[in-house]
Amino acid sequence: MPEKNNFMSLPDEILLHIIKFLEIQDVVKLQSVCRKFLSICRDNPHWRKRCLHASTSLEHVSLFRRGSDWIDEEGIPLSRAAPTDSHPLQHHNVIERIGMLASRKRQREYSRIAANWDPTFPGEKTNWYNEYIQRHGPVVTNWFERPQSEGPTADIIDVRGIALYRPLEAENQLFAVSPLDDGSICLWDVKGTKSRKGSILSKSRSGLLWHPEGMPSVKKPVRSIDRGIIECVSVDNHRHAAFFALGNKIDLQAMAIITVTPFERMIMTMSAANTSVPLTVGTFNGLYLHDYRIGQAPHHEKHEVVEPFPLSRVLNDWRPLPPYAPLAQPGPQYIHHMDYPGHPGQLSDDIFVAGRFTSILHYDRRMFPSIKGSLHSGGRLCSLTSLPYPFSSVDSDLRRRLELTEEQVIESKNAAGGRTLIACGEYNTKGSLEIYGLSSEYQDGNQNCVSYNSTTKNRQTASSSKLLSVINHGNRIVFSDGQGYLKWMERDGFTEVRRHKIGKVEKEDDTQRSLFGTMPGSDDIARKILSTRTEVGSSTANDDDILFWTGETLGLVNFTSKSSFFPEDFIENNKCSIEEEAAKQERVYAKRMRLALERQADEVRFVQNLGMPRD
Template identity: 55%
Template structure:
């Protein structure tokens, strides 16, 4: 007796065919019984076919041009039973035999044609590209699994028994080791910096990992008087670098105008800073080298309230910057290369102007080109794969044959994705770019195609957009997160993030329409892990509402809630204060009851006196 199940001795093809008759929930349960079943139940082709059959495409396949399309290519049809008339010397038996032979032949042709059509439709639907690693088990969960929203622990300040919650003023992700560790970083309204544990590697998932002292980012530096609201945050024209390990200010670099947006930080390229009227480069490495070589001792005039003003005595000329004809950049994207995960030298800038501006880091500050949009854009992302409008349109209608689809996927190029607002409605835009700038500045990036979804994306402004597996996800002003296929039009699913308040503490306006929170910025929590492999269902969506942080995960129930953190943060003083408040409430209740009894006694005494005639 080896304990091996008879099912484990079946060929993989037969076992997977048996799985096709089971419900997805049953397949998930079956994979937990053994390592052998785990490997087979995670088969990529199985979950790819299951994803296709569960999508809206399955209805198109079922109803796809029924009738004359399911006949032989020569136009032969089954018009009815043969009769004896005009059949010469054939007997009725010969006629029937020939008829059913013909029926069987046409039936085989019809089945083969159906199979070809299904393969062609599946090829049109398949959103993946060559050499793209896709976990179709995770894809199925993200497309059709349950969704739950969890809310991060909210930082607060304690003043006696009074607790005041602090709002988060932004969101970014910090992956210190390059493994599975991931922390959310945000400046708070009291001028401090706060870190949360996103994956629960060091503390509880969603809880605060560490928080700096108040005033770290304030205009007057740490130790400033925070009683005045104007002193609680930076004026917006200083770029403050903070060491996230020590939570100390490393650099405080001023700009002439207020900063409106920053590119994502990368150790290999300078940071691109967008101010109201221009674009600047900021390379922390060069400044550190300069400071090591030219250390200047400053007197008390050059340093005020802990802020470093050594830039005033810096003898170097101002770095070149790119001036903007129209103010208001909102998003800066360092475009990745099409053949690797490294960044190219291409920089795209979008904002409150009609064009997406294109710069080359090697030719900065000269502008290299622009892509016309016409919308007011606020978020940019990209795909290291090509995009062609013609093939995308044919694929939406499932009219393209397999050869053009394969040709489209095998060409070099990248896709620029933008979102924003056009004529009060949401605008999702995709631009196909050539890949010439990967190697030489003489070969410019050229816009080869474009798609602008301004009809079905949203009735309100789109706020943020990212890639999520083989889909595109964006947030809008109605509080929705919406997933669409890479064609930019076909909606996969949507979810409203709801309200962060507990039900017992909802305000008067909590049940009013439009009172739900909205995701102003969304980020993917995907990490490569220590072994470089992507774990199943390990890509949630982190979002910032403008006040709080939350996370959308694909689970039947939330992983954490505000009540969990409130219990963890209760100090003995808090518990004593709550008990004293409860005792005070009980004493007040008893006093009111005694007062009510005394009133009734006096009323009854007066009524008795009236009846007795006294």
């Protein structure tokens, strides 16, 4: 009778100790054996250590050094433990004692380095298994289905913006909402809960956004969202409504206009919509607080005057214009509503505005339209995000060099009333990543003062081109640049974690590759990026991807080894076998011609270099 295998009966601590010696690929495979191994292999502290050991910030640090640089608690170097012939027993005791002291010292040093490296703050929940995947796992680009016009030509319609729509908090549903070039609205399924992942879920009729009341000063043929406007759509998930830069409020469930709010000038940007606060709208030269929660008459209701002018009724029905704050310099590009310190998701009264001016403007919703302050940048900023946790440029620099003690790290992370504002843009044609530390003072439970006490600006290693969009992704900062890269940084703003080039919106197939596909500048760029994380999906492994908009189409960056879908995959194939064979032969012929042209170009370059003089 075979002996019973008692391996599964071992305590979880012993099994976890064994697992830590396995390679990453083996640990991933071990998760599928049973639920017990799945639970053990997802141990959070285990993956935190894995992230620490693989971190680029520890490349210059040897955690287990040996030699005279290790000093014991009495100040005796370890090299003093040299062997002597006269006292062999004493030498053995010294070796044992110093070995124990060195082990404890290495453990304390390891804890100190781990505390300096750890990017999390007290009370912040982190799934370190997901962190490891997003830091060191494979990454690929997928492209969403491209909308087409109706008719025999079926032309591709460009996408003019993007926002995320979460209809149900209890389910892991996530849709992308975008205005199209033909005035329609399109919804894509991001998570694949209602349809195929990346496919079009619904599309409104053409010209829905071109309502004559939306932009009274603009003629209908040009009544569309300008291509230079990035933040042109905002979604209220609770009311299932979307706001567009033409002044329209759209019901996303019925795909119909609810109200139209005319603005005197073109809308340049909008804040994220939230039921608890009014929407902040930025026009060419001013800011508005648009409280869409106040009931308004539907756009189709018209009142005709058939009697003498009813002045009393007009005065009773008159509604004042929304609060307006003029800008000294035109061109706002991003409006950010900041959270309360230490409370993610709870919006405060602070509004920050960035744009084609050299400072970040700070407004308080309670004192609007008076400006509360400004943060001088010197660059042209186009995107903002924030963290409800403190930031100090001095402490951040010392932590990046792993020089703080554990007590100092804890003190810096527990600063009361601290928040972090992150901005990106351009400074002297180069990318600029800027981090501002804000501190709030409270009296009688009310926030009465915000001080700007710390600033860090990375204009050297961020990017050689303009930064376009920045968000928080897990415990990291991710931004896109003008070279087509997505770059992940630690929260210090200088330590690069990884980078990925999104590529081109075409299938990586030799038979379909363009002759100019490998030329510099042929790749797409991510003009806006968004995290696909949901509250329901936060406990799901590898469910936080990067959704991006190139200015013409949508894409999704997944942390997997193989791309899942391309725009061509959503096109129904109605061709017969003869047509498919002809198309295949055409692709083969195109491949041969491309190779012939490439070889001819190589020969021309080789012949040209033959007559060059030698140095």
